[in-house]
Amino acid sequence: MRTIVHLSDLHFGRVDQALLAPLQRTVAALAPDVLVVSGDLTQRARTAEFQAARAFLDTLPGPQIVVPGNHDIPLYNVASRFLTPLRKYTRYVTLDLMPEFVDDEIAVLGINTARSLTIKDGRINRQQIEQIHQRMSAVDPHLTRIVVTHHPFDMPDDYDQKDLVNRAPQAMQAFANCGVDLLLAGHLHVSHAHNTAQRYEISGYAALMVQAGTATSTRARGEHNSFNVLRVAHDRVQVERYSWQQASGDYAPSQTEYFQRSAGVWTEQC
Numbered sequence: 001m002r003t004i005v006h007l008s009d010l011h012f013g014r015v016d017q018a019l020l021a022p023l024q025r026t027v028a029a030l031a032p033d034v035l036v037v038s039g040d041l042t043q044r045a046r047t048a049e050f051q052a053a054r055a056f057l058d059t060l061p062g063p064q065i066v067v068p069g070n071h072d073i074p075l076y077n078v079a080s081r082f083l084t085p086l087r088k089y090t091r092y093v094t095l096d097l098m099p100e101f102v103d104d105e106i107a108v109l110g111i112n113t114a115r116s117l118t119i120k121d122g123r124i125n126r127q128q129i130e131q132i133h134q135r136m137s138a139v140d141p142h143l144t145r146i147v148v149t150h151h152p153f154d155m156p157d158d159y160d161q162k163d164l165v166n167r168a169p170q171a172m173q174a175f176a177n178c179g180v181d182l183l184l185a186g187h188l189h190v191s192h193a194h195n196t197a198q199r200y201e202i203s204g205y206a207a208l209m210v211q212a213g214t215a216t217s218t219r220a221r222g223e224h225n226s227f228n229v230l231r232v233a234h235d236r237v238q239v240e241r242y243s244w245q246q247a248s249g250d251y252a253p254s255q256t257e258y259f260q261r262s263a264g265v266w267t268e269q270c
Helices: 017-030 047-057 078-083 087-092 126-138 168-178
Strands: 002-007 034-038 064-067 100-102 106-110 144-148 182-185 192-195 208-211 226-232 236-245 250-262 265-269
Touching (some): 002 017, 002 106, 017 226, 017 236, 017 250, 034 106, 034 182, 047 087, 106 126, 126 168, 182 226, 192 265
Parallel strands (some): 002 034, 034 064, 106 144, 144 182, 182 208
Antiparallel strands (some): 002 226, 100 106, 236 250
């Protein structure tokens, strides 16, 4: 079994400073095999924000799979937005825009869905879809395959469908072909876990979509700051939400869901 800590939407520049030290302590105590950060490390892609994000990442355990979000591309500096959109991200966070972690139980692949032209929305291109297919097809078939993006491939029906990744149906078909199991994302500042069967009717296939809330931002959208802890076995996944508890001044487990895979389909276990 592997433990994955899934943080998202840190938004340095709009961070609640009181949450940083408790988050660092909690993540360290969880001793994850992999730490995932699914985008929006900054609020406005400013140098000081990236420096603060980098300093915070350095306090957290590794290995780390980090991907950019739409807020990590400059908004108001038009020249930078279109000519060098991820220059600061690659300088302060990582040069690798397709980070990968593979061991003898899991294969985790990060993908950049942030784009200059879409402002807040996300996109995956055909080349990225092909790269995911090639990399995931090449790993041992017994590994649990995990794709990390900022923008989600699926979401509950009561959210704006424009927040879905552009070309999501094409990507999902490729994921089915290479056996991607888990999709980890952020962007909505809302925690959620469900399978993809309702939106994508693909015979014999349904991935598990796991959405993380914002771990540290003051830009909450109806729920407490939170992050996910995934316990991943070959055919089973436990998704545990850790939420900020104002009374104790710490993060603590607030909800746990269990999922199981059977014949390529992930379903929730009651």
